[in-house]
Amino acid sequence: MKGVLKTGLQFYIRTRAQRWLLVVAVLSFAAELLATRRVCCSRSFAVGLLAGLAGGTATMTAVYSAWNFRLISALRTVSLIPHSRLQLAGGMLFAQLIAAAAGAVVVMLVGPDAPLPSLAWGSPRGSFEMLFGCALSCAVLLQVITGPSRIVSVVSLTLVGAVGLRADLFMKPEILGMPKAHVLALAGIILWVTFTAWYVRAWRLAGPYAAWSRARERVAGQIRVSREAAIESFLVGQPSLRRVCRQQVLTWMIYHLAMIAMMVGMKLLIVRHNFPVNYSAGTMILLYGPVVGVNVVAGCLARGSRRLWLRSGEARSALYTIAARLAWQSLALIGVPLFGLAALEIRFLPHADFDMLFPLAICVSLTPSALYLGLLNFRRRLNLSFLALYLLAAGSLLAGLLVESAQGRHLLWMAPPALLAIGCGLRTLARRRWYGIDWLEFRAERETLPFAVRRG
Amino acid sequence: MMYDADAGGAPVIRVRDLGKVIGAKAILSNISVDVEPGSIVGLLGKNGAGKTSLLDVLLGFSPPSSGSCRVFGEDSFHLPAAAKRRIGFVPQQDELLDSLTGAQQLALNAALHTAWDEPLIARLVREWEVPLDRRIQVLSGGERQKIATLLAIGHQPDLLVLDEPASSLDPVARRQFLRELLDIAESPTRTVLFSTHIVSDLERVAGQVWIVRDGRLVWAGELDTLKESVARVTLVAHADLPSHLGLEGLVSQRTDGRCVQLVLTGWHDERQRELADRWGAEVTVERLSLEEIFLELHS
Numbered sequence: 001m002k003g004v005l006k007t008g009l010q011f012y013i014r015t016r017a018q019r020w021l022l023v024v025a026v027l028s029f030a031a032e033l034l035a036t037r038r039v040c041c042s043r044s045f046a047v048g049l050l051a052g053l054a055g056g057t058a059t060m061t062a063v064y065s066a067w068n069f070r071l072i073s074a075l076r077t078v079s080l081i082p083h084s085r086l087q088l089a090g091g092m093l094f095a096q097l098i099a100a101a102a103g104a105v106v107v108m109l110v111g112p113d114a115p116l117p118s119l120a121w122g123s124p125r126g127s128f129e130m131l132f133g134c135a136l137s138c139a140v141l142l143q144v145i146t147g148p149s150r151i152v153s154v155v156s157l158t159l160v161g162a163v164g165l166r167a168d169l170f171m172k173p174e175i176l177g178m179p180k181a182h183v184l185a186l187a188g189i190i191l192w193v194t195f196t197a198w199y200v201r202a203w204r205l206a207g208p209y210a211a212w213s214r215a216r217e218r219v220a221g222q223i224r225v226s227r228e229a230a231i232e233s234f235l236v237g238q239p240s241l242r243r244v245c246r247q248q249v250l251t252w253m254i255y256h257l258a259m260i261a262m263m264v265g266m267k268l269l270i271v272r273h274n275f276p277v278n279y280s281a282g283t284m285i286l287l288y289g290p291v292v293g294v295n296v297v298a299g300c301l302a303r304g305s306r307r308l309w310l311r312s313g314e315a316r317s318a319l320y321t322i323a324a325r326l327a328w329q330s331l332a333l334i335g336v337p338l339f340g341l342a343a344l345e346i347r348f349l350p351h352a353d354f355d356m357l358f359p360l361a362i363c364v365s366l367t368p369s370a371l372y373l374g375l376l377n378f379r380r381r382l383n384l385s386f387l388a389l390y391l392l393a394a395g396s397l398l399a400g401l402l403v404e405s406a407q408g409r410h411l412l413w414m415a416p417p418a419l420l421a422i423g424c425g426l427r428t429l430a431r432r433r434w435y436g437i438d439w440l441e442f443r444a445e446r447e448t449l450p451f452a453v454r455r456g
Numbered sequence: 457m458m459y460d461a462d463a464g465g466a467p468v469i470r471v472r473d474l475g476k477v478i479g480a481k482a483i484l485s486n487i488s489v490d491v492e493p494g495s496i497v498g499l500l501g502k503n504g505a506g507k508t509s510l511l512d513v514l515l516g517f518s519p520p521s522s523g524s525c526r527v528f529g530e531d532s533f534h535l536p537a538a539a540k541r542r543i544g545f546v547p548q549q550d551e552l553l554d555s556l557t558g559a560q561q562l563a564l565n566a567a568l569h570t571a572w573d574e575p576l577i578a579r580l581v582r583e584w585e586v587p588l589d590r591r592i593q594v595l596s597g598g599e600r601q602k603i604a605t606l607l608a609i610g611h612q613p614d615l616l617v618l619d620e621p622a623s624s625l626d627p628v629a630r631r632q633f634l635r636e637l638l639d640i641a642e643s644p645t646r647t648v649l650f651s652t653h654i655v656s657d658l659e660r661v662a663g664q665v666w667i668v669r670d671g672r673l674v675w676a677g678e679l680d681t682l683k684e685s686v687a688r689v690t691l692v693a694h695a696d697l698p699s700h701l702g703l704e705g706l707v708s709q710r711t712d713g714r715c716v717q718l719v720l721t722g723w724h725d726e727r728q729r730e731l732a733d734r735w736g737a738e739v740t741v742e743r744l745s746l747e748e749i750f751l752e753l754h755s
Contacts, residue, residue, distance in 0.1 A: 223560050230564040238555055307551045309517060311568050313537030440509060440518030441478060 007091025008098060012061060021061045033109060089196040096139055096188075100132035107131075133184030140191045231312055231322060235304040236297070241326055244297055245333035252289030252338055259285050279349040280356060286342035287363040290335040291370045297330040298323075298374025305378075306439045320375075320434035327371050335367060365416035368423030375430040378442035466529065468493050468615050468647045469514060473523035476513055476671075483509050484671045487523070493614075494644045496637075498662030498679075499651035500750060506671040507651040508548055511619050514649075515545060527615070541569070544613030548620050548651075550604040554593035558586060558603045562610065569611035577610050584632060597624035605633070609640060616640060618650035622657055630654075634661050655747040665746070667753060674753055679746070686749045687723040691716045693737035701735075708755050719744070719752045 013019050107127040223229065223239045238244050259282045301323040308319060339360070346356040467490035476484035484506050491497055501507045512518045513525055516532040525532045528539045535543075552561055566572040581588060586602045587595065595603070601624045609616060621637075622630045634657060641648045641661075652658055658665060658679075665682055667675040675682055686707070691697065693714045701709065705722035720727070723741075732739045744752065 223556065223564070225563045225567050227567050230567040233553060233556070233564055237553055239553075239560075306517065310515065310540050310543055310545050311565065313540045313568075315534070436519070438518045440476075440512045 003087045004090035004094055007087055008094030011091060011095040012098070018061055025061060029106065085200050086196070089192075089199055092139055093136065093192055096132060096135040099135050100128050103131040103135075104128035129182050129185040133186070133188035136188030136192050137184075140188075140195045231308060231314075232326060234307045234311065235301050235319075235323060235326060237300050237304045241297075241330055242333065244300070245293075245330050248289070248293040248297065248330075248334050249337055252285065252293060252334075255289075256282055256285045279345060283342050283345045283349070283356060284359065286338045286345070287359055289338040290331065291363055291366050293334045293338075294327065294331045294367055295370040295374040295377075297334070298327040298371050299377040301326055302375050302378045303442070305434075305437070306442070309439070316435055316437055320431060323375060323434075324430075327375060331367055331371055335364075339364060361416050362419065365419040365423075369419060369426055372423060372426035372430045376426070376433055378437070378439070466493075467491055468528060469649070470526045470529075471514070471523070472525075474510075474513065474520050474525055475522035476509060476518065477521040482671060484513065484520075487673045489666065489673060489676045491647055491649060493647055494641075495664055496641050496648045496662050497650070497664045497666060498658035499649065499666045499668065500653075500655065500658060501651070501668035502754060503653075505668045507668055508619055509671075510668065511617055511649070511651060515543065515617060541611065542614040544608035544611065544616045546601075546604050546608045546616075546618040546621050548623075550600050552592045552600055552603060552607075555591060557591055558588035558595070561592065561603060562588070562606060565607045565610060571612060572610050573612050576612070577606055580606060580609075580636065583636075584629065598626060598629055601625060602629070602633075614646055616646065616648045616650075618648070620651055620653065622652065622654060630657065637661055655745075655750055659746050667750065669754060682749065683743065683746065685723050686719065686721050686744055686752070688742040688744055688748075688752075689718045689720055689723075689728075689731065690740045690742070691718070691731060691735055691737040692740075693735050695736075697735060697737070703731075707752050 012022060104124055104127040108124055223233070229240070232241055233239055236244055260279070305319050305323060308314065309316075312319070314322070342360060346360060469489075469491040471487055471489050474484055474487040475482065487510065499507050499510070509518070513520050514527065514532055516527070516535045519533040527535060528542060530536055530539045556564070562577060566574075580586070584602050586606065587599060592600060592603070601621065605618070605621060608618070618637075622633055625633055637648060637650075638661060640646060650662075662679055664677060665675065665679045666673055693716075696713055697711060697716050699711055701716065701718070703718065703720060705720045707719040707721055709719075710717045728739050728741055731737065
């Protein structure tokens with residue numbers, strides 16, 4: 001039991017980055033509380049920013065903890081000792097308990113003064129159950145559906161954090177209503193029990209894609225063979241850029257459809273059925289897709305550059321030019337279908353009570369920043385992707401705040417140009433970094449694959 | 457003791473006072489060495505000694521923090537395409553594309569080179585029994601290493617650099633690989649530089665040896681010279697010997713009363729008589745294997 005408690009805590013304080021994130025979250029939250037009481041206006045722009053900062057850092061700490069679990073869960077030593085696997089799974093449950101308890105306290109402290117609606121969200125018990133159910137389900141799903149060696153990587157799951165930041169969209173009873181809190185908590189526990197039963201007993205850990213990969217092993221696809229194709233393949237780390245982008249579009253479309261299915265399911269479960277139809281949550285996924293997707297692809301290009309230094313004969317500056325061109329191509333290949341579909345949905349489907357064109361403009365203007373952040377990311381680590389998430393979160397937050405705050409409406413026009421300016425700054429930084437890149441600092445990291453599949 | 461860097465004609469690699477600092481840590485210090493065309497150099501060192509870092513700097517993956525490094529007469533950090541074409545490199549951790557088959561990987565690599573020796577690759581694929589029709593992701597470590605090696609030698613490089621090339625190979629494959637390495641290096645203009653932990657491999661193949669310890673090159677020279685110049689010397693005197701004998705080239709010393717066991721570099725036969733006369737002791741000399749020398753240098 002002691003081991004489980006210790007493991008649960010470790011998920012939040014294991015790395016220095018996590019500890020700093022926690023400190024920032026606590027300080028921002030305290031500042032927000034103070035500001036709320038002094039300003040006496042919960043919709044103040046400054047208060048909103050502080051709330052966003054607190055929420056953002058807390059969400060990232062949680063995602064970081066889930067990432068840690070993924071890394072630890074696949075260690076060979078762990079896989080050999082069932083007892084330690086149980087301890088890890090228990091630690092994961094305890095970690096989500098901590099997160100839910102902390103979230104519930106926050107909700108109680110900053111929640112509305114008005115009498116609570118007949119829904120669970122806002123009451124201490126309801127908030128705790130809902131947060132616990134959602135956090136546990138997310139943590140389990142994170143273990144099951146992701147794999148760091150694939151382009152569809154955990155970075156895509158920054159979505160979890162991003163959606164978490166716009167939780168208010170889901171929580172508003174007039175938009176979606178909510179399922180009963182204990183149903184969510186129960187769903188989370190059932191998922192955890194199922195996962196733990198498999199994880200502890202599995203003789204050999206294999207990913208959910210293992211069978212599919214084995215089947216595909218026999219049918220290797222055709223590839224183009226030319227100097228340009230070779231450079232593209234070695235940079236991307238896959239047979240072609242088109243394939244990578246297709247995977248990204250497919251992944252985000254799956255998330256989009258899953259979100260719509262979830263909304264339909266929630267509508268069936270909720271207490272009240274008489275609220276207007278709203279598809280904004282599903283559309284938001286389409287808006288996030290290109291931002292995160294292009295960041296992932298650009299990161300792959302940066303990491304692949306080492307492979308080409310000797311093979312291609314190209315200088316560092318030429319490699320940068322090629323990588324940047326491919327990154328922009330990926331932006332077109334991912335952005336056009338996803339942003340296009342989002343624009344169609346915004347035009348033809350019913351939405352929340354604010355103009356969805358503004359988040360669209362924010363996300364479109366965020367993509368260059370995400371692209372150049374990806375090109376700066378020579379390491380398969382979370383830090384820069386977390387920065388991309390921060391950008392995305394800041395954009396979402398700004399969109400919400402500017403639209404909802406009276407004083408913010410005057411600043412609306414500034415947001416997209418400001419984000420584009422950040423993108424230009426990052427471009428200069430990326431060029432400078434590539435021209436003098438020291439690959440020794442970014443040697444290929446030995447990966448510990450969660451659910452490592454080794455077939456001889 | 458150090459290899460005479462200024463002797464001979466134009467070296468393939470010329471390193472002068474090379475240093476590399478990452479953060480606050482010096483991972484390479486004060487390295488000066490040359491590699492002549494046609495030589496086979498084995499780079500030996502413990503884990504973390506700086507072998508891979510040294511190779512990374514030599515090949516231009518990383519700029520030196522101090523000193524200079526030239527390959528084929530060019531600054532390694534800004535190697536032109538013509539110089540890179542003459543280099544083949546097998547990294548410690550292969551950089552293969554998991555979703556491709558071995559054949560596709562080779563085809564893509566061939567597309568990047570103007571001269572690709574297809575018959576050589578076909579022969580090696582047959583001899584090494586490399587499964588080219590399977591995806592890289594399902595191959596064993598040894599099979600991956602074989603493909604990585606094929607990628608490095610297909611364009612017949614003048615300089616072949618291998619970072620622990622045989623570490624994942626089974627004994628049979630390792631023997632085949634080393635034999636092939638000797639064949640590759642038969643050409644008088646072809647130079648091979650490889651790092652390894654396996655001392656027996658190095659003894660079997662290399663003509664020269666570099667020993668790296670804590671980022672410093674403690675030996676760079678002919679393997680035979682190294683073996684001849686390092687000796688374990690036992691002194692048995694009639695009276696107790698001092699704990700510090702003050703000898704030149706002392707690597708290690710174990711004193712036990714009247715008996716002292718020393719490992720000395722720069723050994724030659726005259727030193728035996730000098731020691732006997734100086735300490736009035738009976739002197740026995742024992743030659744060491746490369747593995748023993750390596751262990752003594754790291755004791």
